[in-house]
Amino acid sequence: xxxxIQFIDNGSVSSPLGFLAAGVTAGFKRSGxxxxxxxxxxxxxxxxxxFTANLFAAAPVTYDRQILSGEGMVRAVVINSGIANACTGxxxxxxxxxxxxxxxxxxxVKPEEVLVASTGRIGxxxxxxxxAKGVKLGVEVLxxxxxxxxxxxxxxxxxxxxxxxxxxxxxGKTVTLGGMTKGAGMICPRLRPAHxxxxxxxxxxxxxxxxxxxxLRASLDSSIDCSFNRxxxxxxxxxxxxxxxxxxxxxxxxxIQPGSPEQRLFAEALSALAGRLAKEMVKDGEGVTRxxxxxxxxxxxxADARICAEAIANSELCKTAWFGADPNWGRILCAAGxxxxxxxxxxxxxxxQHVATVRNGQDAKVAxxxxxxxxxxxxxxxxxxxxxxxxxxxxxxTCDLTYQxxxxxxxxxx
Amino acid sequence: xxxxIQFIDNGSVSSPLGFLAAGVTAGFKRSGxxxxxxxxxxxxxxxxxxFTANLFAAAPVTYDRQILSGEGMVRAVVINSGIANACTGxxxxxxxxxxxxxxxxxxxVKPEEVLVASTGRIGxxxxxxxxAKGVKLGVEVLxxxxxxxxxxxxxxxxxxxxxxxxxxxxxGKTVTLGGMTKGAGMICPRLRPAHxxxxxxxxxxxxxxxxxxxxLRASLDSSIDCSFNRxxxxxxxxxxxxxxxxxxxxxxxxxIQPGSPEQRLFAEALSALAGRLAKEMVKDGEGVTRxxxxxxxxxxxxADARICAEAIANSELCKTAWFGADPNWGRILCAAGxxxxxxxxxxxxxxxQHVATVRNGQDAKVAxxxxxxxxxxxxxxxxxxxxxxxxxxxxxxTCDLTYQxxxxxxxxxx
Numbered sequence: 001x002x003x004x005i006q007f008i009d010n011g012s013v014s015s016p017l018g019f020l021a022a023g024v025t026a027g028f029k030r031s032g033x034x035x036x037x038x039x040x041x042x043x044x045x046x047x048x049x050x051f052t053a054n055l056f057a058a059a060p061v062t063y064d065r066q067i068l069s070g071e072g073m074v075r076a077v078v079i080n081s082g083i084a085n086a087c088t089g090x091x092x093x094x095x096x097x098x099x100x101x102x103x104x105x106x107x108x109v110k111p112e113e114v115l116v117a118s119t120g121r122i123g124x125x126x127x128x129x130x131x132a133k134g135v136k137l138g139v140e141v142l143x144x145x146x147x148x149x150x151x152x153x154x155x156x157x158x159x160x161x162x163x164x165x166x167x168x169x170x171x172g173k174t175v176t177l178g179g180m181t182k183g184a185g186m187i188c189p190r191l192r193p194a195h196x197x198x199x200x201x202x203x204x205x206x207x208x209x210x211x212x213x214x215x216l217r218a219s220l221d222s223s224i225d226c227s228f229n230r231x232x233x234x235x236x237x238x239x240x241x242x243x244x245x246x247x248x249x250x251x252x253x254x255x256i257q258p259g260s261p262e263q264r265l266f267a268e269a270l271s272a273l274a275g276r277l278a279k280e281m282v283k284d285g286e287g288v289t290r291x292x293x294x295x296x297x298x299x300x301x302x303a304d305a306r307i308c309a310e311a312i313a314n315s316e317l318c319k320t321a322w323f324g325a326d327p328n329w330g331r332i333l334c335a336a337g338x339x340x341x342x343x344x345x346x347x348x349x350x351x352x353q354h355v356a357t358v359r360n361g362q363d364a365k366v367a368x369x370x371x372x373x374x375x376x377x378x379x380x381x382x383x384x385x386x387x388x389x390x391x392x393x394x395x396x397x398t399c400d401l402t403y404q405x406x407x408x409x410x411x412x413x414x
Numbered sequence: 415x416x417x418x419i420q421f422i423d424n425g426s427v428s429s430p431l432g433f434l435a436a437g438v439t440a441g442f443k444r445s446g447x448x449x450x451x452x453x454x455x456x457x458x459x460x461x462x463x464x465f466t467a468n469l470f471a472a473a474p475v476t477y478d479r480q481i482l483s484g485e486g487m488v489r490a491v492v493i494n495s496g497i498a499n500a501c502t503g504x505x506x507x508x509x510x511x512x513x514x515x516x517x518x519x520x521x522x523v524k525p526e527e528v529l530v531a532s533t534g535r536i537g538x539x540x541x542x543x544x545x546a547k548g549v550k551l552g553v554e555v556l557x558x559x560x561x562x563x564x565x566x567x568x569x570x571x572x573x574x575x576x577x578x579x580x581x582x583x584x585x586g587k588t589v590t591l592g593g594m595t596k597g598a599g600m601i602c603p604r605l606r607p608a609h610x611x612x613x614x615x616x617x618x619x620x621x622x623x624x625x626x627x628x629x630l631r632a633s634l635d636s637s638i639d640c641s642f643n644r645x646x647x648x649x650x651x652x653x654x655x656x657x658x659x660x661x662x663x664x665x666x667x668x669x670i671q672p673g674s675p676e677q678r679l680f681a682e683a684l685s686a687l688a689g690r691l692a693k694e695m696v697k698d699g700e701g702v703t704r705x706x707x708x709x710x711x712x713x714x715x716x717a718d719a720r721i722c723a724e725a726i727a728n729s730e731l732c733k734t735a736w737f738g739a740d741p742n743w744g745r746i747l748c749a750a751g752x753x754x755x756x757x758x759x760x761x762x763x764x765x766x767q768h769v770a771t772v773r774n775g776q777d778a779k780v781a782x783x784x785x786x787x788x789x790x791x792x793x794x795x796x797x798x799x800x801x802x803x804x805x806x807x808x809x810x811x812t813c814d815l816t817y818q819x820x821x822x823x824x825x826x827x828x
Contacts, residue, residue: 052752053752055751055756055757056747056748056759057751086748087744087747087759089776122742122744185731186748235728236729236745236748236749237748238748239748239751314649315649316649316650316815316823317599317600317648317823321823323820323824329537330500330535330536331600331650333470333501333536334468334600334651334652336470337470337471337653338467338468338469338602338604338650338651343469345470346503360503361470361503362501362502401820402820403817405820406737406816406817407817409730409731409735409738410734410740
């Protein structure tokens with residue numbers, strides 16, 4: 001079996017067979033920028049999803065969870081940007097339901113076949129007249145080349161759309177997965193799979209794979225920890241985080257079953273696509289000038305490694321140092337030290353950009369501060385922290401904290 | 415018994431009887447600013463302390479813990495700013511020991527009667543020639559009016575010294591407590607008492623009270639949670655956090671015993687002094703323009719309320735909103751929602767500056783966003799969050815996140 005995973009030029013959610021997409025300006029944003037996306041499939045889709053762990057889960061999250069708790073197929077997703085429809089109580093949930101109904105009516109499908117997602121400001125109700133107008137506009141322009149427009153319409157403070165697609169070969173059939181995502185603040189997704197178990201980060205993957213629901217869910221579950229659940233921009237886990245995967249079976253492959261080599265390949269492709277989307281989300285995070293990969297090894301457990309990597313990735317002092325290309329390893333060790341996990345400080349080694357920086361908890365004195373500073377003045381910084389206390393490991397993707405982040409979030413108005 | 419606690423004008427660590435202090439320029443800082451403080455008592459002191467919870471506890475912390483694990487009296491404390499003596503291994507510990515010996519020799523006391531503290535950059539060794547020079551200079555200028563100079567000498571990125579003193583009446587005798595502290599970044603102290611358990615935040619309190627060691631320790635323990643352990647500037651818990659209380663008995667009161675009314679009064683005075691020092695530290699935090707008090711009530715437990723208050727106080731999105739005087743309650747609820755504690759989102763109420771802002775998890779629509787914004791454009795902002803799910807409560811003191819914070823920490827060099 002060919003295990004190749006190929007990224008496609010200009011790939012998007014409309015790359016897989018049978019998927020249509022649209023991006024339009026409905027009017028949720030005062031700026032007049034595109035603010036509504038529609039995804040639709042020519043035939044029913046199996047679906048898997050994961051949603052925010054935040055207790056204040058927004059209305060669209062609550063609505064989608066209800067839909068996904070059934071075993072039904074879905075046909076479409078409607079996404080608005082500018083208003084999060086969070087902290088809106090019963091009326092918010094009713095507005096999500098109405099939004100789905102509007103799309104269902106326009107497409108001639110059932111309301112329970114439509115999923116919803118929202119991103120933007122918390123606390124405001126969705127204006128349903130604008131929603132109705134947007135749905136009308138969107139349905140009119142749905143097309144098999146609309147993926148790029150859809151990726152643009154879900155953006156809030158993102159500076160560029162994030163849209164990719166990959167191809168794999170499943171039993172001689174070409175299977176395509178397309179994805180789009182948006183950030184760019186309130187990004188520290190800690191998704192929980194909808195079955196059985198929850199930024200506004202929104203991410204949508206379409207695929208023409210023929211795959212059983214169980215195999216689709218298993219693939220989604222395994223993709224999360226090596227993609228969205230390993231990123232943080234600002235440590236704030238949103239009320240609206242949503243990751244949906246829709247599979248319409250149009251590729252014509254034999255149905256992919258859980259645990260099969262084909263399912264492993266599909267899961268790998270999904271992880272590659274989701275990982276790419278997650279990484280690009282961090283690179284396009286609010287005010288970000290530098291992408292930082294924090295690899296923690298040698299912890300007592302993977303869970304410990306994760307706690308440690310997250311503490312470093314969310315440390316204001318580490319993040320501002322990275323902005324300044326300051327190779328300040330003391331702040332990294334400090335964050336590991338207060339993360340709450342147990343390890344022996346005297347056994348800790350740290351490499352910055354693959355150069356020995358700390359050995360046994362002290363300055364390795366291999367490179368000068370100036371030399372390390374020059375190495376850290378790069379678009380991507382790699383930090384390898386070995387706690388020397390076990391086999392646990394985790395990788396977190398994060399970014400620097402800049403003037404621009406402060407500006408965006410102190411002057412926030414759409 | 416009079417329960418009055420009086421703050422004294424221009425109070426300092428040299429206000430209590432029998433305490434001498436000094437602040438000098440030894441040469442640890444390249445800037446030439448004062449960088450060494452000495453505290454000394456004319457007679458032996460009982461001592462209580464609390465230190466950082468960080469696993470990478472700095473050498474002076476390890477050294478002081480050893481001293482405090484004995485039952486001996488102490489006579490002096492030497493504090494340097496500019497170099498933290500953290501992540502410096504066996505040599506760092508030896509340097510702390512040598513520093514204490516230098517002071518002991520100069521004052522004619524035993525080495526084990528001298529405590530040490532350091533703050534500044536992590537990773538560098540203490541230059542012992544500079545330490546020797548500083549000790550010599552400091553001992554020469556020790557005086558009963560040296561408290562202000564000492565408070566200035568322990569500063570790093572602080573913009574002003576933080577120095578206070580309070581007086582109480584204990585059985586007809588006037589007892590004085592003097593204190594000083596410094597921040598101003600890497601501030602999220604989570605002190606653990608040295609007995610029996612463990613920013614650089616440094617804080618020192620002197621008192622002429624005659625008080626048993628047990629009563630002194632109990633007073634320190636009860637003061638922590640309503641002072642240093644309820645503040646955060648940037649969420650980074652330092653390797654060097656140290657809080658020491660020295661009592662020399664010069665006030666001549668009958669010895670204060672644990673559990674007595676006098677001990678409760680002393681503890682209240684210590685809490686008032688430590689609370690004031692902690693609050694001023696936040697107000698003088700790196701780049702701070704606004705002080706924010708986060709009162710969480712209605713949690714299932716005090717521990718839950720603390721977790722929730724800390725999540726809000728450390729949220730980059732909340733902190734940048736406060737900088738912009740943005741009454742963005744959605745970010746506050748969002749932080750509560752991802753903090754990890756359990757509560758019913760539909761029962762949550764929030765007041766900003768004592769104005770009803772959220773009721774039952776939704777916009778209270780009592781004041782307009784513009785009205786709330788004007789109220790939040792104040793030097794101090796009060797947030798009252800009632801989770802409606804129990805009797806647990808906690809108050810956290812924090813601040814906004816500003817351009818200046820980013821600048822200070824991206825361009826950090828002493």
